[in-house]
Amino acid sequence: MKKAYRKCVDALGKNRIQLNEPLARHTYMKVGGPADLFFVAQNSNELKKAVRAAMKLSIPYFILGGGSNILVGDKGIRGLVIKNRADKITIHKFKGRMKDKKVVVEKAQVVAESGVITNLLVRKTIEEGLAGLEHFLGVPGTIGGAIYNNSHYQKELIGNFVEEVAVLNTEGKEHTYKKSEMDFTYDYSILQETHETVLTSTFLLKGGNPRRIWKKAERFAKRRADTQPLSFPSSGCIFKNIESKNGTYGTNIRQYTAAGYLIEKAGLKGTKLGKAQVSEKHASFIINTGGATASEVVELIDIVRARVKEKFGVTLEMEVFKVGQF
Numbered sequence: 033m034k035k036a037y038r039k040c041v042d043a044l045g046k047n048r049i050q051l052n053e054p055l056a057r058h059t060y061m062k063v064g065g066p067a068d069l070f071f072v073a074q075n076s077n078e079l080k081k082a083v084r085a086a087m088k089l090s091i092p093y094f095i096l097g098g099g100s101n102i103l104v105g106d107k108g109i110r111g112l113v114i115k116n117r118a119d120k121i122t123i124h125k126f127k128g129r130m131k132d133k134k135v136v137v138e139k140a141q142v143v144a145e146s147g148v149i150t151n152l153l154v155r156k157t158i159e160e161g162l163a164g165l166e167h168f169l170g171v172p173g174t175i176g177g178a179i180y181n182n183s184h185y186q187k188e189l190i191g192n193f194v195e196e197v198a199v200l201n202t203e204g205k206e207h208t209y210k211k212s213e214m215d216f217t218y219d220y221s222i223l224q225e226t227h228e229t230v231l232t233s234t235f236l237l238k239g240g241n242p243r244r245i246w247k248k249a250e251r252f253a254k255r256r257a258d259t260q261p262l263s264f265p266s267s268g269c270i271f272k273n274i275e276s277k278n279g280t281y282g283t284n285i286r287q288y289t290a291a292g293y294l295i296e297k298a299g300l301k302g303t304k305l306g307k308a309q310v311s312e313k314h315a316s317f318i319i320n321t322g323g324a325t326a327s328e329v330v331e332l333i334d335i336v337r338a339r340v341k342e343k344f345g346v347t348l349e350m351e352v353f354k355v356g357q358f
């Protein structure tokens with residue numbers, strides 16, 4: 033074992049680090065080779081400790097949330113993979129008033145650690161009578177991953193509800209970004225340039241009627257189930273939708289802006305390469321029909337991009353992040 037790896041094992045604990053852990057076990061697509069070193073951070077302190085240890089030893093590190101928006105290469109990831117399970121949620125500045133002898137919530141600040149499962153946060157905020165995050169019921173993964181990519185559903189971006197984001201910067205120091213500094217746009221936050229680690233995200237949510245918010249959330253979840261191939265492993269939409277001239281995006285506006293629409297019109301639904309397949313249900317999803325490799329997925333992606341470029345002159349950009357060695 034490399035000297036730096038041995039020091040990292042010593043720093044984080046021999047019984048806490050797995051060697052050559054297969055990442056297919058930790059990704060939604062069930063694809064990906066081994067991580068040299070694999071550590072599960074059970075809380076924020078462990079997350080910071082692991083990142084700082086890797087920095088000190090000049091070991092490359094990768095923060096793994098739910099693994100629902102990545103494609104890990106068949107040769108895996110060199111260095112340290114830190115699986116983030118820092119999952120505390122706290123509610124501050126809860127403001128309410130009495131109406132008809134009941135407390136009506138007006139607004140609250142919700143602080144979520146970055147390893148919080150997005151779906152759990154959505155459910156908890158709805159139960160507390162807080163509106164906004166219901167759009168994301170059914171988005172897999174963690175808050176860290178959702179902030180990194182500014183998760184979206186239909187017209188709503190998760191960044192719209194953020195007040196500030198606390199990170200560990202690349203020098204190992206803590207720093208807080210105001211929402212305006214996060215450069216949130218469709219499928220983008222500044223973290224994609226800075227490569228900092230999200231520690232917590234603070235959301236500012238308005239009060240609402242929990243029953244009505246649940247109804248809305250259930251509508252979104254049902255729409256997902258109706259339109260997405262949820263019974264197969266995937267990483268969600270592989271490609272970004274194409275921004276139209278007025279800056280809007282998504283599936284609920286003019287259809288040709290949806291990547292899936294172009295892929296379908298190029299006649300690619302159901303196209304298979306090995307065990308990877310363009311979904312019949314949603315053409316921007318590539319599904320693993322059982323035992324697909326990352327190379328098969330990449331080859332299929334290349335076929336789709338080439339065909340869409342040829343037919344429509346559009347270069348599809350990836351929404352999913354390719355990580356590790358292929």
Ligand SMILES: Cc1cc2nc3c(=O)[nH]c(=O)nc-3n(C[C@H](O)[C@H](O)[C@H](O)COP(=O)(O)OP(=O)(O)OC[C@H]3O[C@@H](n4cnc5c(N)ncnc54)[C@H](O)[C@@H]3O)c2cc1C
Pocket residue numbers: 060094095096097098099100101102116146147170171172173174175176177178179180181182183184185223228229230231260262266267268269353
């Ligand atoms: C069935 C299905 C449906 C989906 N539907 C949607 C949808 O409607 N809308 C949508 O936007 N996405 C959707 N996705 C994609 C995905 O669920 C989201 O992008 C999700 O927010 C990713 O979170 P994650 O924790 O799984 O990130 P991961 O896949 O683990 O990581 C993604 C990137 O985020 C980085 N990252 C993760 N945590 C941190 C952290 N703490 N600090 C810094 N960087 C971090 C990783 O290093 C990596 O680069 C879907 C995926 C699937 C499988």
